[in-house]
Amino acid sequence: MSSVKAPTTKYAVPGPKAQSIMARDKVVMSPSLPRSYSLVIDHGKGAEVWDVDGNRYIDFMTGIAVASTGHSHPSVVKAIQEQAEKFLHICAADFYYQAVVDLAEKLDEIAPFKEDAQTFFTNSGAEAVEAAIKLARYSTGRQHFIAFFGAFHGRTLGALSLTASKYVQKEGFFPLMPGVTHVPYPDPYRPLLNMGNHKDYGEAVVQYIEDVVLHRKVPADDLAAIVIEPILGEGGYVVPTDGFFPALRALCDKYGILLIADEVQSGVGRTGKWWGIQHFGVEPDIVTVAKGIASGMPLGALIARKSLMTWGPGSHGSTFGGNPVSCAAALATLKLIEEGYMENAARMGDHIMTILRQMQASHPIMGDVRGKGLMIGIELVKDPNTREPANAERDALVLHAFERGLLLLGAGESTVRLMPPLMVDPTTTEEALGILEDSISAIEATL
Ligand code: PLP
Numbered sequence: 081m082s083s084v085k086a087p088t089t090k091y092a093v094p095g096p097k098a099q100s101i102m103a104r105d106k107v108v109m110s111p112s113l114p115r116s117y118s119l120v121i122d123h124g125k126g127a128e129v130w131d132v133d134g135n136r137y138i139d140f141m142t143g144i145a146v147a148s149t150g151h152s153h154p155s156v157v158k159a160i161q162e163q164a165e166k167f168l169h170i171c172a173a174d175f176y177y178q179a180v181v182d183l184a185e186k187l188d189e190i191a192p193f194k195e196d197a198q199t200f201f202t203n204s205g206a207e208a209v210e211a212a213i214k215l216a217r218y219s220t221g222r223q224h225f226i227a228f229f230g231a232f233h234g235r236t237l238g239a240l241s242l243t244a245s246k247y248v249q250k251e252g253f254f255p256l257m258p259g260v261t262h263v264p265y266p267d268p269y270r271p272l273l274n275m276g277n278h279k280d281y282g283e284a285v286v287q288y289i290e291d292v293v294l295h296r297k298v299p300a301d302d303l304a305a306i307v308i309e310p311i312l313g314e315g316g317y318v319v320p321t322d323g324f325f326p327a328l329r330a331l332c333d334k335y336g337i338l339l340i341a342d343e344v345q346s347g348v349g350r351t352g353k354w355w356g357i358q359h360f361g362v363e364p365d366i367v368t369v370a371k372g373i374a375s376g377m378p379l380g381a382l383i384a385r386k387s388l389m390t391w392g393p394g395s396h397g398s399t400f401g402g403n404p405v406s407c408a409a410a411l412a413t414l415k416l417i418e419e420g421y422m423e424n425a426a427r428m429g430d431h432i433m434t435i436l437r438q439m440q441a442s443h444p445i446m447g448d449v450r451g452k453g454l455m456i457g458i459e460l461v462k463d464p465n466t467r468e469p470a471n472a473e474r475d476a477l478v479l480h481a482f483e484r485g486l487l488l489l490g491a492g493e494s495t496v497r498l499m500p501p502l503m504v505d506p507t508t509t510e511e512a513l514g515i516l517e518d519s520i521s522a523i524e525a526t527l
Contacts, residue, residue, distance in 0.1 A: 094118035095133025124151025138512045140500045141489040148372030150501040156375045156412045163408035173397035179407035192355040193363040195385040201402030202380035205344035205370035206234025211382040219388045222304035228265040230315030266320040282324020300335035310356030313345035316492020317457025325360035338365040349417040352426030352453030375413045379406035421502035429453035456498040469494035486515040
């Protein structure tokens with residue numbers, strides 16, 4: 081990998097204008113916001129972002145996998161402008177308009193199950209998960225849920241009850257929704273369970289769910305749903321083993337349990353397929369989506385098999401869910417993804433993985449490299465044999481890259497995630513990976 085030529089940042093970051101905005105922010109913004117580093121954006125275009133001091137960055141984090149078509153794609157901006165000229169709001173809960181129907185029809189077409197789909201629109205991922213919790217309870221008449229350690233499903237109280245990513249997200253907010261049992265995510269790099277007689281660790285996880293959770297804790301006929309991110313997002317960009325989902329689907333079918341795929345981070349083309357779960361050959365019953373669906377406009381959705389949509393008028397609703405401007409942005413986004421960006425995500429994802437695996441051979445700090453399409457994680461370790469997580473080093477790496485003009489984000493305990501826009505090209509990628517490798521070398525030298 082060629083070494084990067086010169087830092088693209090003009091000023092030591094944060095520059096003077098950024099510092100001024102950050103100081104005002106500190107006074108009036110909620111201190112609960114975690115904030116990763118001192119990026120104060122002025123504008124973005126495609127895979128590039130400029131801050132208020134004129135520094136240029138390559139964006140390999142897209143505002144947490146949201147700017148899927150790149151920043152301010154002209155087709156998306158045009159769709160937003162055209163819809164904004166017509167009307168901004170009327171409330172899909174009470175009235176009708178075409179954009180929301182067009183989008184629901186498109187989601188029916190691309191939903192990852194054979195049965196017809198119906199959609200409930202929200203404004204965010206957490207709201208989509210809340211809707212899924214409610215629909216699962218409503219349509220099954222059952223109360224309990226299984227979710228996974230490492231999972232992030234959002235911060236509203238129901239979604240937070242399914243979340244088990246970082247303790248700080250829950251501390252001070254108990255009691256949460258009762259009836260949630262967490263089990264190990266099928267993480268082959270850091271297995272928590274014994275393999276037993278299984279060759280595939282994911283099958284061992286499913287066996288544990290059946291033998292331990294269902295037989296000892298939660299009666300299967302009171303388990304409404306198993307909720308899972310097909311590729312773990314905030315928890316570390318972990319890809320399950322191949323045997324996991326087929327075994328999980330079989331377990332759900334055996335006991336009449338719904339399988340909810342939370343595709344908020346992995347969905348809408350990011351992994352090179354419409355949905356992350358499509359890499360594993362099984363159909364979910366319910367899908368939750370948000371983030372990249374509208375290129376940055378707030379929109380979420382619960383997509384369910386039609387036969388599960390048993391709830392009647394008034395049982396669930398939202399004032400803003402399915403906002404017409406967001407729907408217009410989503411339709412333009414899905415068109416771009418369908419007409420090329422999804423294929424680009426698969427191709428560029430393979431390309432990046434190949435380069436990262438080559439890098440891994442000469443950088444022992446890169447303990448594990450994994451991912452699908454443009455949802456890629458590099459788990460940093462202090463020693464590849466002990467696999468001790470290199471948490472502080474990960475944070476230092478993200479900061480180092482930022483100061484040299486590459487935007488990254490961490491995930492899990494010691495993973496760096498790469499989630500560029502789906503339109504990213506080879507030249508920009510080469511530049512980004514050059515900065516990444518320089519940063520890895522710099523951090524490695526401190527070990
Ligand atoms: N589900 C998953 C898989 C996510 O990654 C997130 C956010 O990171 C959420 C749900 C919550 O989405 P939001 O922040 O839009 O509420």
